Amino acid sequence: HRAVMRLGLVSGTAMSPQSDTSFAGDISLSVQEQDETSIAISRKDPKLIVAGANDDNMPTLSMPAYVSTNSGETWQTYRLPNPGSEANTGLTAAGDPIVIADGSGNFYYAFLVEMFNILDTTLVSDLMVARSSDAMHWTLGTPVYGLMGPSGAFEDKETIAIDRDPSSPYYGRLYIAWNEFDSSGDVRHMLAYSRDQAQTWSSPREYTKT
Numbered sequence: 188h189r190a191v192m193r194l195g196l197v198s199g200t201a202m203s204p205q206s207d208t209s210f211a212g213d214i215s216l217s218v219q220e221q222d223e224t225s226i227a228i229s230r231k232d233p234k235l236i237v238a239g240a241n242d243d244n245m246p247t248l249s250m251p252a253y254v255s256t257n258s259g260e261t262w263q264t265y266r267l268p269n270p271g272s273e274a275n276t277g278l279t280a281a282g283d284p285i286v287i288a289d290g291s292g293n294f295y296y297a298f299l300v301e302m303f304n305i306l307d308t309t310l311v312s313d314l315m316v317a318r319s320s321d322a323m324h325w326t327l328g329t330p331v332y333g334l335m336g337p338s339g340a341f342e343d344k345e346t347i348a349i350d351r352d353p354s355s356p357y358y359g360r361l362y363i364a365w366n367e368f369d370s371s372g373d374v375r376h377m378l379a380y381s382r383d384q385a386q387t388w389s390s391p392r393e394y395t396k397t
Contacts, residue, residue: 188239214253214262216264216346219243221251225284229322231292237322239284239296246279250298252286254322267317269323270300277302278311278330283345289359294319297347297383300330313344314365316385323339328385331363342377361385378384 215221221240229235238253245251249269257260268279281299288294295316302311313330332342345365350357361381364373379391 212234214238214255214259215242215251215264216262217242217264223283225286227286228287229292229294229310230288230290235322237288237294237296237319239286239298241282241284245282249280250282250284250296250317252296252319252325254323258341263323265323265325267296267298268327269314270327270330271302278305279342281312283343285345285347286347287347289349292320292386293372294323295349295361296323297345297346299345301341312365314342314345314383316347316363318359318385328381329387331379331388332391333388341368342366343368359384363388 195389221242221243224238224240226236228237229237234255234257235341236259239250240253242251245270248266250267252260254265254266269279270280276372278300279302281301283297283299285297286294295318297314297316300311300313300315315327315330315331317325319325343366345363346365347361349362350360352358359382361377361384363380364376364378366375368374375393376395377391378394379388381388
């Protein structure tokens with residue numbers, strides 16, 4: 188099955204351009220399949236690593252966070268708070284994980300959320316970002332659209348970045364960009380930002396027509 192694997196150096200192995208000094212191991216320790224992996228290393232503690240992935244349990248248990256505190260030697264699996272239970276909204280995690288680290292030791296974990304009606308038709312498609320300072324305890328921000336996105340639209344393929352330049356007037360601002368597909372299949376490229384560590388978001392705007 189597809190699994191989240193770890194790679195590293197085999198200690199004591201002589202290195203040369205021709206030699207393979209890597210090893211691999213299953214960090215999820217699960218029979219569930221994982222894909223679309225994202226990984227980040229703390230900028231304060233290089234031994235602290237977080238990996239995110241899609242898995243079969245994310246609609247009910249929320250997104251997995253695979254965490255190592257010893258440079259990838261061992262791993263533990265944690266779960267982000269369930270977006271439906273936290274806000275009593277009926278939202279479920281829908282994948283597309285993106286994990287980044289800021290310069291202050293925080294991790295940010297972006298993912299898609301959805302809500303369905305009794306006919307299994309999508310009522311809401313949105314995005315959320317969780318924040319953690321230790322990779323084990325996570326706090327969910329509000330949905331980027333605030334559950335008020337365009338009717339019939341599907342949000343997809345998000346990415347996030349943070350302004351880490353201390354001389355920038357936007358230092359610390361968190362950005363999220365994504366594709367928005369309307370009911371006819373046309374795509375818009377959207378952008379929003381947060382000035383409070385993903386707790387709230389600016390109104391999403393289209394940033395290109397091409």
